[in-house]
Amino acid sequence: MANRSTHLAVIPAYNESATIGRVIERVGRERPDFDVLVVDDGSTDDTGAIAHRAGAEVLRLPFNLGIGGAVQAGFVYALEHDYRCMAQVDADGQHDPAELATLMRAMDEHETDVVCGSRFLSSDMSYPAPISRRTGIHIFAFLLSLFVRQRITDPTSGFRLYGRRGIELFARDYPHDYPEVEAILMLHHHRLRMCEVPVQMFERDGGASSITSGKSAYYMVKVLLALFVGLARRRPVVEAGESAPVFASHGI
Amino acid sequence: MDRIQLVSTAAAVLLLFVVLEMVRRRRLLERYALLWLLAATVVLALAVWRGALVKLAHVVGIVEPPNALFFIALAFILLLLLHFSSALSRLSDQSKVLAQRVALLDTRLRALQAATDGTDEDEPIAVTLGELEQTRS
Numbered sequence A: 001m002a003n004r005s006t007h008l009a010v011i012p013a014y015n016e017s018a019t020i021g022r023v024i025e026r027v028g029r030e031r032p033d034f035d036v037l038v039v040d041d042g043s044t045d046d047t048g049a050i051a052h053r054a055g056a057e058v059l060r061l062p063f064n065l066g067i068g069g070a071v072q073a074g075f076v077y078a079l080e081h082d083y084r085c086m087a088q089v090d091a092d093g094q095h096d097p098a099e100l101a102t103l104m105r106a107m108d109e110h111e112t113d114v115v116c117g118s119r120f121l122s123s124d125m126s127y128p129a130p131i132s133r134r135t136g137i138h139i140f141a142f143l144l145s146l147f148v149r150q151r152i153t154d155p156t157s158g159f160r161l162y163g164r165r166g167i168e169l170f171a172r173d174y175p176h177d178y179p180e181v182e183a184i185l186m187l188h189h190h191r192l193r194m195c196e197v198p199v200q201m202f203e204r205d206g207g208a209s210s211i212t213s214g215k216s217a218y219y220m221v222k223v224l225l226a227l228f229v230g231l232a233r234r235r236p237v238v239e240a241g242e243s244a245p246v247f248a249s250h251g252i
Numbered sequence B: 001m002d003r004i005q006l007v008s009t010a011a012a013v014l015l016l017f018v019v020l021e022m023v024r025r026r027r028l029l030e031r032y033a034l035l036w037l038l039a040a041t042v043v044l045a046l047a048v049w050r051g052a053l054v055k056l057a058h059v060v061g062i063v064e065p066p067n068a069l070f071f072i073a074l075a076f077i078l079l080l081l082l083h084f085s086s087a088l089s090r091l092s093d094q095s096k097v098l099a100q101r102v103a104l105l106d107t108r109l110r111a112l113q114a115a116t117d118g119t120d121e122d123e124p125i126a127v128t129l130g131e132l133e134q135t136r137s
């Protein structure tokens, strides 16, 4: 597929054959100015084939990397194809692609590198998430707001818009699993600007959530650890000439 | 030499031998062998050289010198496990980067193919790891 646009919508998808077709179609209808890239994260159903038929470019990972590795593949794709702007939209229909307009407007108005859609800023709460999850989100939001000295309300939101600097940063370094919260801390450390805008979030359109109760406990602990360690880290981007973050040989 | 001394000497010598043999057969990279060799050597030295063990036990406040040997061995085991966790983390990082690169190359190849022979076929990757795991289980 030839590059047509300067804007790319990345849809990470893991076994979302029930919804992926409709989501792609909606993005295409609402935002014809966006190219669509589906990152099929080792799905065992026909998510990839459906996405291809719906006209999206499909990035097929050979095995499941989890949302972090999958979205990062999107960042690398955006970087290598010189996209100016990249949106991230969930594959389960919880986000309304029409609201990308809100995100884009905020990016222009506030001159930020990243814009996050927040369901808690919106007056219309169609899908407030289960109470246990909401508590977790609020704890992250509280800690992050403290750390980055800016009010953050929905740090786990996967409805985001990244400008060129955001793409460059995250193509080089993006957290492994459950990356959204940590990513905001990284933005702060790298002095990239971000803001939130109110968006609606809906009940998922079909299929099953990947977040089971066992996983949310792991999610909670992992992200808390990442946040506190991340505070002491700064995770600088590796500059040209420095030793690589990933290398094959390593002494004891 | 009392019995524990004999046993620990024998065990350390055996470990040393096995590690070296594995390196010789290329079953173990030197990089990972070094820590094992260090552990075996230290345990061997302390097993043979009773005086050092007694002194060491005294310094860290262990009454029975042989217990100090266990203590040292345990410390090495923990060190080795930590070393493996870090090696595993590095491998995860590397395999992530490789998987992403494979996927990116795969789309580029498909695009090239589509451009040259005008087809737009959607052949899935021959076998994905997910399918492999499914068939195995």
Ligand SMILES: Nc1nc2c(ncn2[C@@H]2O[C@H](COP(=O)(O)OP(=O)(O)OP(=O)(O)O)[C@@H](O)[C@H]2O)c(=O)[nH]1
Binding pocket: A011, A012, A013, A014, A015, A016, A039, A040, A041, A064, A065, A066, A067, A070, A071, A089, A090, A091, A092, A094, A129, A158, A204, A208, A209, A210, A211
């Ligand atoms: N690439 C990739 N994407 C995933 C994985 N698990 C989930 N996703 C995608 O991440 C997005 C959000 O996943 P959900 O399972 O809906 O999680 P959530 O939206 O936080 O939780 P819910 O509120 O229960 O829907 C969807 O687009 C999923 O397809 C995964 O292992 N890899």
Ligand SMILES: [Mg+2]
Binding pocket: A090, A092, A094, A204, A209
């Ligand atoms: Mg969801």
